[in-house]
Amino acid sequence: MSDLGARQLAALSELACLVADGTATRRSQLAQVTGLSRAAVAQRVDLLVARGLLVETETVATERGRPPLTLRLAADALICAVDLGATHVRAALTTLDGAPLAETIREIDINDGPQRTLTGVHELTGELLAEAGRAPRHLCAFSIGVPGPVEAETGTVIRPPIMQGWDGYRIPDFFADRYDATVLVDNDVNMMAFGEYSHRRHLRHLLYIKVGTGIGCGIISNGVLHRGASGAAGDIGHIPLHGHEDVLCHCGNTGCVEAVASGAAIARALREAGLPAAGGRDVVRMVYEGNPVARRQVRLAGQQIGEVLASLVSFHNPDAIVLGGVIAQLHEDLLADIRGVIYRRALPLATRTLAIETSALGERAGVEGAARMAARHLLSTEGIERLLMQPVR
Amino acid sequence: MSDLGARQLAALSELACLVADGTATRRSQLAQVTGLSRAAVAQRVDLLVARGLLVETETVATERGRPPLTLRLAADALICAVDLGATHVRAALTTLDGAPLAETIREIDINDGPQRTLTGVHELTGELLAEAGRAPRHLCAFSIGVPGPVEAETGTVIRPPIMQGWDGYRIPDFFADRYDATVLVDNDVNMMAFGEYSHRRHLRHLLYIKVGTGIGCGIISNGVLHRGASGAAGDIGHIPLHGHEDVLCHCGNTGCVEAVASGAAIARALREAGLPAAGGRDVVRMVYEGNPVARRQVRLAGQQIGEVLASLVSFHNPDAIVLGGVIAQLHEDLLADIRGVIYRRALPLATRTLAIETSALGERAGVEGAARMAARHLLSTEGIERLLMQPVR
Numbered sequence: 001m002s003d004l005g006a007r008q009l010a011a012l013s014e015l016a017c018l019v020a021d022g023t024a025t026r027r028s029q030l031a032q033v034t035g036l037s038r039a040a041v042a043q044r045v046d047l048l049v050a051r052g053l054l055v056e057t058e059t060v061a062t063e064r065g066r067p068p069l070t071l072r073l074a075a076d077a078l079i080c081a082v083d084l085g086a087t088h089v090r091a092a093l094t095t096l097d098g099a100p101l102a103e104t105i106r107e108i109d110i111n112d113g114p115q116r117t118l119t120g121v122h123e124l125t126g127e128l129l130a131e132a133g134r135a136p137r138h139l140c141a142f143s144i145g146v147p148g149p150v151e152a153e154t155g156t157v158i159r160p161p162i163m164q165g166w167d168g169y170r171i172p173d174f175f176a177d178r179y180d181a182t183v184l185v186d187n188d189v190n191m192m193a194f195g196e197y198s199h200r201r202h203l204r205h206l207l208y209i210k211v212g213t214g215i216g217c218g219i220i221s222n223g224v225l226h227r228g229a230s231g232a233a234g235d236i237g238h239i240p241l242h243g244h245e246d247v248l249c250h251c252g253n254t255g256c257v258e259a260v261a262s263g264a265a266i267a268r269a270l271r272e273a274g275l276p277a278a279g280g281r282d283v284v285r286m287v288y289e290g291n292p293v294a295r296r297q298v299r300l301a302g303q304q305i306g307e308v309l310a311s312l313v314s315f316h317n318p319d320a321i322v323l324g325g326v327i328a329q330l331h332e333d334l335l336a337d338i339r340g341v342i343y344r345r346a347l348p349l350a351t352r353t354l355a356i357e358t359s360a361l362g363e364r365a366g367v368e369g370a371a372r373m374a375a376r377h378l379l380s381t382e383g384i385e386r387l388l389m390q391p392v393r
Numbered sequence: 394m395s396d397l398g399a400r401q402l403a404a405l406s407e408l409a410c411l412v413a414d415g416t417a418t419r420r421s422q423l424a425q426v427t428g429l430s431r432a433a434v435a436q437r438v439d440l441l442v443a444r445g446l447l448v449e450t451e452t453v454a455t456e457r458g459r460p461p462l463t464l465r466l467a468a469d470a471l472i473c474a475v476d477l478g479a480t481h482v483r484a485a486l487t488t489l490d491g492a493p494l495a496e497t498i499r500e501i502d503i504n505d506g507p508q509r510t511l512t513g514v515h516e517l518t519g520e521l522l523a524e525a526g527r528a529p530r531h532l533c534a535f536s537i538g539v540p541g542p543v544e545a546e547t548g549t550v551i552r553p554p555i556m557q558g559w560d561g562y563r564i565p566d567f568f569a570d571r572y573d574a575t576v577l578v579d580n581d582v583n584m585m586a587f588g589e590y591s592h593r594r595h596l597r598h599l600l601y602i603k604v605g606t607g608i609g610c611g612i613i614s615n616g617v618l619h620r621g622a623s624g625a626a627g628d629i630g631h632i633p634l635h636g637h638e639d640v641l642c643h644c645g646n647t648g649c650v651e652a653v654a655s656g657a658a659i660a661r662a663l664r665e666a667g668l669p670a671a672g673g674r675d676v677v678r679m680v681y682e683g684n685p686v687a688r689r690q691v692r693l694a695g696q697q698i699g700e701v702l703a704s705l706v707s708f709h710n711p712d713a714i715v716l717g718g719v720i721a722q723l724h725e726d727l728l729a730d731i732r733g734v735i736y737r738r739a740l741p742l743a744t745r746t747l748a749i750e751t752s753a754l755g756e757r758a759g760v761e762g763a764a765r766m767a768a769r770h771l772l773s774t775e776g777i778e779r780l781l782m783q784p785v786r
Binding site: 033149221238307311314317319 | 429622
């Protein structure tokens with residue numbers, strides 16, 4: 001019985017996805033493509049329309065008889081995609097098919113804790129809805145990237161190295177009292193990786209490397225986000241670089257690549273050289289100004305990051321490595337050294353078609369990925385199951 | 394039209410898989426579970442029976458009316474699973490549901506090249522068929538693991554570091570003249586990883602590490618074998634260990650973990666200490682005999698392999714690491730050091746549920762994985778498509 005339920009949900013999900021990607025937009029086409037009977041298609045499409053996920057409209061009238069009815073995703077169903085960083089929040093309101101309606105960015109301090117930070121997100125959502133002329137009841141999903149490890153099934157933050165006061169906090173609970181919406185939470189770098197992958201659908205295996213205050217990685221394997229057994233996959237910042245055993249990392253180990261080659265580490269090296277660099281943004285500015293010491297430090301960081309990536313290329317054999325984060329703005333300086341080390345150290349078979357490039361989406365990668373992930377989730381069996389309990393209004 | 398074809402194939406594949414795993418073994422159950430009409434189920438099941446993949450038999454007669462007909466996989470359809478090593482070939486004949494009919498092992502030299510080696514496999518297959526009382530026409534798949542990189546789509550060996558004379562050789566061509574069977578070829582370590590995974594289906598992410606003459610890794614991500622962009626994934630033998638820059642590897646780089654900590658490397662270290670060790674098997678024997686120098690070298694190798702694995706655990710966050718290969722027979726000595734380094738160096742979140750153990754299947758992991766992979770392939774849309782062109786006889 002429960003297996004039957006799961007298969008019915010799978011059929012509903014398949015129909016919704018076929019409409020979403022434009023493969024079939026009429027009932028007759030859905031019957032033809034799926035092999036389901038017309039009656040079975042009718043029953044399922046009626047349900048998806050009644051629950052507000054699909055709308056059916058008349059297209060151009062033909063001379064003979066009734067005009068055909070065309071199905072599409074409801075434009076009323078909205079996603080709020082949120083990228084929480086250490087010092088900023090970016091939020092975007094989109095439709096299910098990814099069309100952006102409104103977007104904004106604001107400075108925050110993530111260490112203010114969950115209540116204050118998420119209250120800010122709640123206010124921002126209200127502003128975006130007002131700007132787009134929509135109501136809270138139109139929101140069917142929040143999709144939130146946070147700068148720390150997350151148990152994706154429950155949306156709980158787990159032992160984050162930054163994010164004071166968030167350990168064990170279950171983010172969906174905050175929104176449950178305020179909206180009737182699905183809440184997805186994931187690590188911010190996972191969201192960014194999914195965003196970059198969504199723009200490169202011809203690829204199957206992608207590593208997104210964020211070089212900002214820290215260093216992290218999002219992994220796409222066989223077209224699927226790889227979170228790992230406990231949601232910790234891609235946490236490459238603490239892979240050791242040998243020859244740097246004197247550098248203490250905040251994790252308690254020594255020589256971690258994040259402690260040696262991140263934006264924060266480069267800035268510290270510049271301060272030790274007497275230059276006024278508070279963080280990664282100052283590093284970027286100094287390189288733009290032509291400061292040779294800053295440039296030298298960035299190139300060294302490129303070699304060190306390249307060493308770690310060469311091993312990961314041999315292991316994972318990706319189609320592409322995409323570099324993001326504030327330091328990746330320095331692509332000319334950073335990429336040359338990273339590429340040099342990877343091509344020298346990884347196996348030829350693993351690098352012969354490897355693309356190594358900087359982010360196409362830049363600072364929007366996080367919200368882009370969050371919106372795409374929510375859309376995919378809402379059309380999945382799990383999303384459809386929830387929809388049957390709580391229709392889109 | 395081609396999309397319609399693909400969906401029909403998917404429906405056939407789904408029906409075959411439901412019968413294979415026992416979810417539905419009657420036509421009425423298949424209709425109920427899939428939501429397909431009875432007529433659609435009948436048409437598809439008739440096709441699968443006519444092509445020889447399924448058989449339909451009467452079960453116990455009931456008092457009222459005709460006994461129900463039960464579907465199952467044809468016992469006539471056989472798989473020949475082959476594990477080619479540098480110095481041995483192991484071959485097993487199994488049914489589609491994995492039941493072993495006959496199995497054998499023989500010494501070879503892979504450097505004799507493809508013609509001589511595969512002629513040996515061909516002869517071995519004949520012996521296995523004779524032993525099981527079956528004919529070549531019953532073989533619907535060969536599934537072969539080889540000790541080198543493979544382009545899995547074409548079954549072509551690509552730049553193998555061992556396997557002299559095999560570079561660019563397309564293995565399925567050898568069998569095409571001799572059998573009407575699908576030929577799957579993959580790296581031996583991938584086959585072993587799939588074998589171990591098949592025995593631990595509750596896990597989603599598994600790394601299989603083979604420590605033999607070389608060091609290699611097979612990767613399961615989200616329940617799927619991860620081959621990477623060019624089939625090179627898991628080639629971890631050439632990840633550098635720092636502090637060993639004086640050790641030259643056959644790949645032309647220095648300090649590769651395979652050059653420092655493999656069975657061949659441990660044997661070389663023992664020879665340098667004046668002990669008569671030709672390869673990994675001698676190392677194992679000496680440790681069993683209680684030789685403290687051999688034991689010391691194995692423990693050192695465990696620490697060095699552990700260093701590489703700690704980084705891979707942070708990156709991939711597997712549920713389990715399974716160690717195989719000849720050196721893994723020394724589990725007490727090897728595991729303690731590998732575990733020690735991983736728990737010390739990888740992040741706590743990534744190790745809190747991590748199992749680190751030795752192979753459950755031992756030397757049978759390769760043929761077990763090859764057989765399972767072939768069965769999965771034969772029931773997939775691709776396998777069904779081929780079946781429609783070439784029925785099982």
